[in-house]
Amino acid sequence: MSTDKNELAVKEMREGNIEQAAKLLNEAIEENPKDAVAYTNFGNLLTAVGENEKALIFYNKAIELDKDLATAYYGKGNLLYNNEKYVEAIDAYQEALNKGLNEGDVYYMLGMSFYQHGDLGRALPGLQRAAELNPEDTEAKFQYGLTLAQLEQIDEAIRVLNEVIELDENHADSYFNLGVAYTYKQELEEALRMFDKALEIQPDHMLSANGKKQVEQLLEQGE
Structure with missing residues (x-):
């Protein structure tokens, strides 16, 4: 009963x-x-x-x-x-997990706990597994991509963040982080395009506005 x-x-x-x-x-x-x-x-x-x-x-x-x-x-x-x-x-x-709850949400929360604790290296496997188990979960995939970027695994971060955008074309934070990644790679035109896209979706996205300004200055210096 x-x-x-x-x-x-x-x-x-x-x-x-x-x-x-x-x-x-x-x-x-x-x-x-x-x-x-x-x-x-x-x-x-x-x-x-x-x-x-x-x-x-x-x-x-x-x-x-x-x-x-x-x-x-x-x-x-x-x-x-x-x-x-x-x-x-x-x-x-x-x-x-040890008791058998091998679900994406558990791996996600484990990864986020390590992330919040500042241990990005140990956050990564949990977030990766969460993204694998819940491939439609944009938040898990985004956090995985963000952690990759912060660990300077830039090409892999770009791949994952692009997957987020495929799931949610209005994910402004993914465009912003792609802008940062392309700036890191010195691909400034592509970085500018990403910041513009983030601002198109969210005009008050201040980080993207700052990123755009910095990239425009770098492009001017390069002319």
């Missing part, structure tokens, strides 16, 4: 009916106090409404009841990430 209530609660959460979801999860836990999935779902609900300390208690309870419940580690990781506890989040996401 509690499984049905878990499924119903998740449905209610997705529809924004938080109070109804909480009621169902309370009932699920009352019916089966060892229902680790219900504790995880309650943790997700509490995270969604900003009750972070309570949410952590529920995730830890879920893990205590079922140390192999990968979704509990993933939920806990998201909570820690949102609270900028990136090292702890990394541990939680790695546990989620």
